[in-house]
Amino acid sequence: MKKQATNNTTLGNAYITSGSCYQKLAIDTAKIMNAPFLPVETKTFSNSERYVRFNESVRGKHIFIIQSLIATQGSSVNDYLMELILLIDAAKRSSASEITVIIPYFAYSRQDRKARGREPISSAILSQIIQQAGANRIVSVDLHSPQIQASFSGPFDHLVAESLICDALEKQMKSKNKMSYVVVSPDVGGSKTAETFANRLGIDVVVMTKKRDRNNPSKIVHSSSVPGIKDRVCIVIDDMIDTAGTLVSAINIMKKSGAKQILACTTHGIFSGEACERLKSSPIDKLFSTDTLPQNSIKEVMGNRFKLIPIAPLLGEALRRVASGESVSYIFHDNNYK
Ligand code: R5P
Numbered sequence: 286m287k288k289q290a291t292n293n294t295t296l297g298n299a300y301i302t303s304g305s306c307y308q309k310l311a312i313d314t315a316k317i318m319n320a321p322f323l324p325v326e327t328k329t330f331s332n333s334e335r336y337v338r339f340n341e342s343v344r345g346k347h348i349f350i351i352q353s354l355i356a357t358q359g360s361s362v363n364d365y366l367m368e369l370i371l372l373i374d375a376a377k378r379s380s381a382s383e384i385t386v387i388i389p390y391f392a393y394s395r396q397d398r399k400a401r402g403r404e405p406i407s408s409a410i411l412s413q414i415i416q417q418a419g420a421n422r423i424v425s426v427d428l429h430s431p432q433i434q435a436s437f438s439g440p441f442d443h444l445v446a447e448s449l450i451c452d453a454l455e456k457q458m459k460s461k462n463k464m465s466y467v468v469v470s471p472d473v474g475g476s477k478t479a480e481t482f483a484n485r486l487g488i489d490v491v492v493m494t495k496k497r498d499r500n501n502p503s504k505i506v507h508s509s510s511v512p513g514i515k516d517r518v519c520i521v522i523d524d525m526i527d528t529a530g531t532l533v534s535a536i537n538i539m540k541k542s543g544a545k546q547i548l549a550c551t552t553h554g555i556f557s558g559e560a561c562e563r564l565k566s567s568p569i570d571k572l573f574s575t576d577t578l579p580q581n582s583i584k585e586v587m588g589n590r591f592k593l594i595p596i597a598p599l600l601g602e603a604l605r606r607v608a609s610g611e612s613v614s615y616i617f618h619d620n621n622y623k
Pocket of ligand 1: 395471472474475523524525526527528529530531532
């Protein structure tokens with residue numbers, strides 16, 4: 286992550302806040318930005334409707350609302366989405382001067398086009414709802430597809446975790462012989478990202494093909510072998526791991542094709558459903574994930590086979606730049622829009 290060329294502009298009116306889902310990330314980010322964290326009162330009514338209220342005045346403030354769209358025990362992605370909408374509305378109606386919404390993991394991003402007749406474009410309507418509620422800007426990390434930005438007509442700052450993940454990988458790559466490593470994309474959709482990682486690490490790349498059963502999306506079929514990986518350390522890159530069906534299916538085929546070791550990396554470790562159990566019993570040697578979503582369960586299950594890559598330093602630096610009117614793309618050497 287590029288840090289130089291900052292100026293000493295103060296953060297002025299910036300306040301960081303968050304709903305109830307993952308406050309730790311917002312508090313860590315606020316500390317890094319050296320900005321105050323604004324507490325919010327949240328509650329759930331008996332019929333499951335949500336309520337929010339800022340505990341202090343936000344009049345004239347630039348409010349940064351950090352809300353990852355996740356599921357936790359007893360609350361769904363949709364509950365936290367509603368909380369986010371209510372927070373934006375509360376900030377707008379309380380005379381905040383500017384509202385920046387940070388959605389580290391942008392839910393519904395996989396439905397980014399009509400793949401069949403009579404379907405919604407979920408990611409587009411999500412952006413539109415956020416805009417309609419009153420957000421002036423969205424910040425997100427490693428969007429599943431960049432065109433999601435088009436559905437929001439204000440500024441959309443796209444952050445990429447590539448540099449953080451590569452730094453963690455380089456510490457793990459002990460051999461000096463680059464030929465002993467290969468980056469593997471578990472599907473064609475991720476090939477561009479895999480190529481970027483391979484170029485940066487100076488190693489080869491292989492792309493696998495994957496099909497999903499339309500009527501049973503958790504059923505995944507990969508090609509039966511992967512050429513060019515025998516006796517090599519495979520670095521599997523995917524933007525998200527949800528049920529881990531894609532990853533574990535790919536890993537099993539890599540192992541059959543002679544992979545010596547498997548390192549898997551993701552930005553968004555969703556780990557829903559049976560993911561933790563699947564990964565625990567898989568032949569994965571090391572799993573790297575950022576914490577755009579909380580990572581407590583997977584950490585517990587995988588022990589030292591799991592490496593957490595904190596995202597707060599990247600969010601903190603990017604939001605500090607947004608608040609003080611500096612370039613965000615500078616952090617990524619202008620390579621954050623691909
Ligand atoms: C697909 O396009 C994505 O990049 C991921 O490969 C996929 O969404 C992961 O989902 P799961 O872990 O449930 O297979």
